[in-house]
Amino acid sequence: MCGFGGELRLDGRAADVDAVARMVPCLVDRGPDSGGHWSKGPLALAHRRLQIIDLSEAGAQPMVDEELGLVLVFNGIIYNYKQLREELRSAGYRFFSTSDTEVVLKAYHRWGPRCVEKFLGMFAFVISEWETGRVVLGRDRLGIKPLYLSEVPGRLRFASTLPALVAAGDLDTSVDSVALHHYLTFHSVVPAPRTILNGVRKLPPATVRVIEPDGTTDEILYWKPEFSRLHDYSDDEWRDRTLAALRLAVERRMVADVPVGVLLSGGLDSSFVVALLAESGQTGLQTFSIGFEDAGGESGNEFVYSDLIAERFATDHHQIRIETRNMVPAVDAAIGAMSEPMVSHDCVAFYLLSEQVAKHVKVVQSGQGADEVFAGYDWYPPLADVPRRDALDAYRSVFFDRPHAALNDLLQPEWRLPTDVSKAFVQAHFAAPGAAETVDAALRIDSQIMLVDDPVKRVDNMTMAWGLEARVPFLDHELVELAAACPPRLKLAAGGKGILKAAARGVVPDEVIDRTKGYFPVPAIRHLSGPLLEQVADALTSEAARQRNIFDSGQVSALLDKPNDTRTTLGSNALWQLGLLELWLQKRGVG
Numbered sequence: 001m002c003g004f005g006g007e008l009r010l011d012g013r014a015a016d017v018d019a020v021a022r023m024v025p026c027l028v029d030r031g032p033d034s035g036g037h038w039s040k041g042p043l044a045l046a047h048r049r050l051q052i053i054d055l056s057e058a059g060a061q062p063m064v065d066e067e068l069g070l071v072l073v074f075n076g077i078i079y080n081y082k083q084l085r086e087e088l089r090s091a092g093y094r095f096f097s098t099s100d101t102e103v104v105l106k107a108y109h110r111w112g113p114r115c116v117e118k119f120l121g122m123f124a125f126v127i128s129e130w131e132t133g134r135v136v137l138g139r140d141r142l143g144i145k146p147l148y149l150s151e152v153p154g155r156l157r158f159a160s161t162l163p164a165l166v167a168a169g170d171l172d173t174s175v176d177s178v179a180l181h182h183y184l185t186f187h188s189v190v191p192a193p194r195t196i197l198n199g200v201r202k203l204p205p206a207t208v209r210v211i212e213p214d215g216t217t218d219e220i221l222y223w224k225p226e227f228s229r230l231h232d233y234s235d236d237e238w239r240d241r242t243l244a245a246l247r248l249a250v251e252r253r254m255v256a257d258v259p260v261g262v263l264l265s266g267g268l269d270s271s272f273v274v275a276l277l278a279e280s281g282q283t284g285l286q287t288f289s290i291g292f293e294d295a296g297g298e299s300g301n302e303f304v305y306s307d308l309i310a311e312r313f314a315t316d317h318h319q320i321r322i323e324t325r326n327m328v329p330a331v332d333a334a335i336g337a338m339s340e341p342m343v344s345h346d347c348v349a350f351y352l353l354s355e356q357v358a359k360h361v362k363v364v365q366s367g368q369g370a371d372e373v374f375a376g377y378d379w380y381p382p383l384a385d386v387p388r389r390d391a392l393d394a395y396r397s398v399f400f401d402r403p404h405a406a407l408n409d410l411l412q413p414e415w416r417l418p419t420d421v422s423k424a425f426v427q428a429h430f431a432a433p434g435a436a437e438t439v440d441a442a443l444r445i446d447s448q449i450m451l452v453d454d455p456v457k458r459v460d461n462m463t464m465a466w467g468l469e470a471r472v473p474f475l476d477h478e479l480v481e482l483a484a485a486c487p488p489r490l491k492l493a494a495g496g497k498g499i500l501k502a503a504a505r506g507v508v509p510d511e512v513i514d515r516t517k518g519y520f521p522v523p524a525i526r527h528l529s530g531p532l533l534e535q536v537a538d539a540l541t542s543e544a545a546r547q548r549n550i551f552d553s554g555q556v557s558a559l560l561d562k563p564n565d566t567r568t569t570l571g572s573n574a575l576w577q578l579g580l581l582e583l584w585l586q587k588r589g590v591g
Helices: 017-026 081-090 100-118 162-168 177-185 235-252 268-279 303-312 324-337 346-357 370-374 388-399 404-410 421-430 438-450 452-464 477-485 488-495 498-504 530-540 543-548 553-561 574-588
Strands: 002-009 034-040 043-049 063-065 070-078 121-129 135-139 148-152 155-159 207-211 217-221 260-263 286-292 316-322 363-365 469-471
Touching: 002 017, 002 070, 002 162, 017 034, 017 043, 017 155, 017 162, 043 070, 063 100, 070 081, 070 100, 081 100, 100 121, 100 135, 100 207, 148 162, 155 162, 177 404, 177 421, 235 268, 235 477, 235 498, 260 268, 260 346, 268 303, 268 370, 268 498, 286 303, 286 346, 303 316, 316 324, 316 346, 324 346, 324 452, 324 530, 324 574, 346 452, 370 438, 370 477, 370 498, 388 421, 388 438, 421 438, 438 452, 438 477, 438 488, 452 469, 488 498, 530 553, 530 574, 543 574, 553 574
Parallel strands: 260 286, 260 363, 286 316, 363 469
Antiparallel strands: 002 043, 002 155, 034 043, 063 070, 070 121, 121 135, 135 207, 148 155, 207 217
């Protein structure tokens, strides 16, 4: 797990190594163990390394293979790298390291850009062929690892974080009005390729981009799960296959040359991961839970459930308690760790949790993604009986933060869009072939779009801020494929995630399976008051905000008068959504 950046010139000039060097300080947190750089003609690369596989210098990056004429920077992990290495060795390849990075390099030489179809893992990479001048960028199927891009005529820059591209300079940092519409409609999600800044884009998930020396490009979408009934399994077979697929996904994510822990919230998903690891014979497993002070009548922890799991499976458990007085500096630091503004209050929870976890381990497994894959959220059941022709309006009613007209009322006239671009975005996805049932259509867009640019990005940003690698077994692409093909009625059963609950029965304690669904509670953000409210108010009424002039001043004043009264459709604090964006823009000095 690492961070990288670089520049590719397409105008005959040498790459700007100084600009690439300016990226590096923004990447150190992702790769605190070591760093390297490489440049040759039009290409310059920088890398920061978090040592997880092959802890020796042989695994250092940028990785150069003189014999093959290739250079690579890579972020992520290929879980089946040992099997691929043996396959490549049988084909005559010789290895100088035991790293998965070298396997990626040689797999590319063997199979070309389609090598990604061989990989089981999470990854982003840039690879260059010296002889042809071709450069190839790739990203994993579920977009777990980020890859940001900045393009102007004759030049492409790329990095693992958006702030690294800002630091390199010569970038259009104005706010993208379409991305702003998405941010305020999808509770901070800005789907690829856009970001909130006009000058930065991101490579979409499951995509390989091939760039020829003359600047021509070709993008390959190499994976897409089928939301259709591919199998005629009985209910019991679906249960058994789900359990087997998750068991394999969890086992794969134990591949490491360092210990692997688990982020244990006390919910079904992370508890299931712990139970399966214990079942496989793991002992001394380190688990970590976080809790906050109560606020607004809302509990700030779920320790009763995480403690139950830790005791049942004899883990080495760490219970982390955060006082409200520590929230304001943590919010500021968490915003600094965001590559893009993310409104979810549990960003701060993951940031603080990761800070403590990184003192004990370098790698953890997390239960992230199960709700989007197995229909765990409460907006899915209302869609169950909605005819497919009415799917778009039904989805908007349960998911969109606010209607288009209300959004325009919130914005100053120059930021208002004449058409509902967010509605059009969802409409295009719902119109794609497949996903014959409305729930399938919702799960398809949530797992391929919303999941990538909200919970997945959130976990990556907050854990990597502390040099901690988070692995997500529920986003194993084979498990996702299985879940996509599973009938919606089985996923919606038992109040949501029915098939997962059935698979967990007898493995996870019933008290956890049958509990009311919880969320990562951070009451101090859901119920703004005191210093945190003052920070939000200061940001929204600052000179920088007035100069930017995004939000209607009357609307902002009304929200500040009653900071906890207005909620989005999914219950987020509307004032926090606006304040977070302004805080992020000010933190970056952009917009």
